[in-house]
Amino acid sequence: xxDEEWIKALEDSRKVKFIxxxxxEDGAFITAQIEGNxxxxxxxxxxxxxxxxxxxxQSHFKGELSKK
Numbered sequence: 001x002x003d004e005e006w007i008k009a010l011e012d013s014r015k016v017k018f019i020x021x022x023x024x025e026d027g028a029f030i031t032a033q034i035e036g037n038x039x040x041x042x043x044x045x046x047x048x049x050x051x052x053x054x055x056x057x058q059s060h061f062k063g064e065l066s067k068k
Contacts, residue, residue, distance in 0.1 A: 020057050032061040
């Protein structure tokens with residue numbers, strides 16, 4: 001996946017903005033931010049599966065996004 005960003009609505013109607021940026025040597029920097037929330041969850045993956053799908057990125061933050 002080339003650098004990409006998208007918004008997804010969760011089951012509870014909250015919206016989350018996801019960003020995936022490719023890094024050199026199979027790395028990736030991924031983020032998730034809930035709409036209206038100043039907290040941004042971010043992770044740098046040094047060995048990302050190539051290519052990462054949107055579902056891969058979203059599932060990485062599943063635990064954090066399930067908290068209200």
